[in-house]
Amino acid sequence: MQHVKESFDVVVCGGGLAGVCAAIAAARNGARTCIVQDRPVFGGNSSSEIRVFPQGAANYNAYARETGIISELLIEERAVNHEPNNENGRTNSVWDMILYDKVISTPGLSYHLNTSVHAVEMGDAKEIHAVCARIGNAEIELTLQAKVFIDCSGDGILADLSGCEWRMGSEGRDEFGEPHAPSTANAEVMGxxxxxxxxxxxxxxxxxxxxxxxxxxxxxxxxxxxxxxxxxxxxxxxxxxxxxxxxxxxxxxxxxxxxxxxxxxxxxxxxxxxxxxxxxxxxxxxxxxxxxxxRESRRIMGQYLLTENDLVNPPVFEDEIAFGGWYIDLHKSGGLLAEYSEQSVAEGEHSAYMIKSYVAPYGIPLRCLMAKDVSNLLMAGRNICASHVALGSSRVMGTTALLGQAAGTAAAVALSHAERVNSISADTIAALKQRLLRDGCFLINETNQDPLDIARFATVTASSEAKLSRIEPAEQGSALDGAHDSSELLTERRGQWIAVSTAQIEALSVCVSNLTDQTQWLAASLAAVGHIWEYVTDTQPIIASTTLAVPPGRLQWIRWELDVKLTQDASAGYVRLDIGAHHQLYWHKAASVAPGMVAASDMGNGLMRRYGNGETLAFQIEPAQNCYPAQHIVSGVTRPYRSTNLWRSDPSEGMPQWVELAWEEAQMISQVEVTFAGHLLRDYRFYPPLSPDPQCVKAYELQAWMNGEWMTLEKVSNQYQRRRIHHLANSVSTKKLRLVVYETNGDPSAAIYEIRVY
Incomplete structure (x- = not known):
């Protein structure tokens, strides 16, 4: 047996999506990192060995798709993989190779595949000094030393070997007051x-x-x-x-x-x-x-235990480092040997059990990733500190990938600040959150506050800005011929989020069909909402309400004259137009998705859920709203949330289109980071193979104003990723920077969420 000793800053144990994202994040942020995986491929449950496609918050919440490293990987998968991936079992080796390529191409990242951790060497003060691992079929024994260890093994192998407290099974309802918990604690886990x-x-x-x-x-x-x-x-x-x-x-x-x-x-x-x-x-x-x-085994006890209460009524965590949004998905422990495998599926999507299982996006604190018993151990994946019920939501791979990136980034940031990972200071946590945002992640309660980002202090203009006015219905020849889309029938109350930019709304219209021979009456109301996932129906202030007459006919625009004034807060964000249930009327879907304009359906209990597959409903607002201004590229948020946070050019003006940042004094610029539109609305599996998101910019040019003219800094073609970082070969001094879009991957508008300049 050959013995090999290696030393790193960070060692990640486990090569699923949590481990891959943790290792890449740690290495990208300057830590010498090694990832150890006991299988021949990376990806864990998503690999070609098991073939579960990664899912997350966007499956139930529009514009809630996970970003950062996992987004980068999945966008690449759709761009190069020939395989449709809308069901388990379809994952192929193309995905394995994407993960493998990303790991071996990351500077500062070493790896060991087919390598199982079987022991730890402990140092003083409950600290792991090294892990001992064996490379299968190679007769090599490894001793891997590190300053920080991250357990992404799923089963919590490293935490167990190092003496950490862990739980397995379900807590009783009395312990945390969780409605989904059984009346008494038991040892049963999901299969x-x-x-x-x-x-x-x-x-x-x-x-x-x-x-x-x-x-x-x-x-x-x-x-x-x-x-x-x-x-x-x-x-x-x-x-x-x-x-x-x-x-x-x-x-x-x-x-x-x-x-x-x-x-x-x-x-x-x-x-x-x-x-x-x-x-x-x-x-x-x-x-x-x-x-x-x-799905479930050990859950390692950390400094905070996530419970169902944190999912249903999310607090604002000062150390928020990721988000979840999958429903509380608890499977019967016996699986096929039980009466049913999952109560929500057995009883139906609209059952009372399923209704109480939905959650809107919620924040997850870093303390859930900090082992309470070992000073230099973090966890990421399904083994984080969470109750059995909370695990039902946080265990899905989209969420665990975010947890992995957060853990890897936290390890690197803590090391760079000379702090222990189990006692990171408030200032370092603030720096960590800003680093996650800069690396493409989204945090529910955090915006870009990076003092080094000089784009935040620029004046922003653009060649044009799209206005929100009328969102036309799909051209349904069948509807005109007398047929109809049954999903558009108003079987329940529906709401359409509308971004507004003015204090005055003169009128709203909806496109509906009345297939009866009599006038029908339709209840309508307008409410102020704080963000696009504010699904509660009975707490928002009602701005106005009415009853609309709908005469017989198809694809009619029914106008509601409002002439209301919004508060200052409401006029910079969203309102929601609610149309009441009516079993003889149809509110038609839009012909295309209007970015940031989500719709939802009432599911009872004062709650709504995303309507359909993230479609927009056909509506019109008067006057037209300037809800895609150039200034949004420095809003500090890179997706629709409290506003659209998107610059979008006027689709009628064609290409090229540009957005410009200007400063009063010349700035020395060495790096530009761009976040493009697309890849957010739905889970990645809804995107076809070998196909980029149409909204995403394809060809563009980065220019600087120098010596009285625009000079090209970089020119890019065949672009399909959400984020692009430009490290300029030579720093430039300029008062103006411009990004010129020549082509998208199909959308008529150029669209950008954020530009950062360093």
């Missing part, structure tokens, strides 16, 4: 899954299950348990097992049992179910996963 994938062969393909496959005969297991095999191509999340097995020590048993169940389920689909056997007739098994994807 593990494996996926399969089938291939359409274009001709009938027989299947005979092996004798050891699990026998399925009862259709109620599927149709009453919320486990309908809707797609013969496979990838069902509900192929899940946990109790009576331990998700850590019985992992191999669970893998075998899951394989038995996959073969039994496929046998049921191919040979027993009268409908599924027809749908699956031409399909053949192509792949069965053999690495269980875990």
């Amino acid at each position: 593990s899954s494996i996926h399969f994938r089938a291939k359409d062969m274009g001709r009938p393909v027989p299947f005979q299950a092996p004798t050891w496959a699990f026998p399925y005969e009862d259709p109620d297991v599927f149709y009453k348990g919320g486990r309908v095999p809707h797609d013969p191509e496979g990838g069902y999340w509900w192929i899940e097992l946990g109790v009576p097995w331990d998700t850590i020590s019985d992992n191999e048993t669970i893998r075998h049992e899951l394989t038995r169940h996959v073969l039994g389920i496929w046998d049921y689909m191919k040979n027993k179910d009268p409908d599924l056997r027809v749908k699956a007739a031409n399909y053949a098994l192509d792949w069965i996963g053999q690495v269980p994807g875990k």
Whole structure:
């Protein structure tokens, strides 16, 4: 056995998305970093070994997609991967290679794949001195020393070896007053899954299950348990097992049992179910996963324990470093052996249980990532300090990737400030939050306050600015012919967020259809809202209300004369136009998404949820609103939130379009950082393969005013990423900087969220 000793600033244990983002973030921020992964590929549950596509807050909240390193990776995946990725089981090795390339291309980042951590060396004062690991099939024993360690192993291996307190199972309802918690504490955890994938062969393909496959005969297991095999191509999340097995020590048993169940389920689909056997007739098994994807095991105790209360009524954390927004997604511990796998799915999307499970985006504090028992240990991933119920939301990979980037950045920033990671000062936490923002992350309660960003002190102008006026409905020939889109029927109250820039609103109009032969009456109201995720319906001040007459007819514009004055706060943000439920009227969707204009549906209990898939509803506001001004590129926020925070050029004026920053005195500029529009509205899986976001700028030029003319600093083509950093070869002295957009990836407007200048 060969023994090798290595020394780093930061060692990250675990190579899932939390670990990858932690390691990249630490290295990018100046820490010599090593990532250790016990599998041959990076990605964890998202890798081609397990094939769960990363999801997060944007699946339920428009414009809530995670940004930063995870966004950079997923944008690249959609741009170069040929595979549609809208269901589990589709992930392929293209994703593995994107992660691998990013790791090995990051300066200051070392890696060890196929390497398992099995011991730790502890120093004084409850501090890890080194981890001991073994490289599989290489007969090499590693001793990896570091100043800071980050446990992204999922199971909390490093924390357990170093003596940290941890929990496993569910807290009782009395401990934290969590509505989703069971009445008494128990040891049950969510189970593990494996996926399969089938291939359409274009001709009938027989299947005979092996004798050891699990026998399925009862259709109620599927149709009453919320486990309908809707797609013969496979990838069902509900192929899940946990109790009576331990998700850590019985992992191999669970893998075998899951394989038995996959073969039994496929046998049921191919040979027993009268409908599924027809749908699956031409399909053949192509792949069965053999690495269980875990949902839950150890949760390491830190300096703050996140609970359901922090998700439902989010406090403002001074050390907020990430956000979540997936619903409280708790699976039955028995999985396939239980009556149902997930109550919300079994009872339906509009059930009372599902309604109480939704959450708007919420902040997560750094203290959840700080191990309370070891001074130089951080956690990121599903093993952070959270209750079982809170884990139901925070465990998804979009969120864990943000936690990873936060942990890696925190480690590097703490080291640069000569502070311990378990006792970071308030000033260093403030610097950490600003660093996360600069690196592309979003924090709910933080804006860009970077004193080194001289763009914040510039005067900003643009070639043109888009106005918000009429958002036309989709050209529905079917609607004109008498058909209609049933999803547009006003089965419940709906709200449309409208960005405003003036104190006066003269009128609002909606495009509706009345397919009856009589005039119908439609309730309407206008409310002031603080931001686009303010889903509570009964607390905002009502500005005005009325009842609108809708005569028979299709695609009609119904005008509401308002002539109301808004408060100063409301006139710089959003109002929400609510239209009441009416089972004979249709409020039509817009032909295209108007950036930052979200819609929501009433789901009862005084709450709303995102309408549809993030669509905008057809409306008109008078007068036209200047809600995409150039000044927004220095608003300090890089997505729609309390306002649109976006500069958007007038779509009627064509290209090129430009935005300009000017200073009274000449500035020495060496770096320009740009955040473009796009990649925010929905989960990445809703974007087609080999395709960038149409809103994102494709070709542009960075110019400086020098010697009485505009001089080109850099020219870029085939751009599709959300962020672009320009390190100028030579610093320039100038009073004016301009970004000229020549082409987008399809949108008629140039659009930019932020420009930073250093």
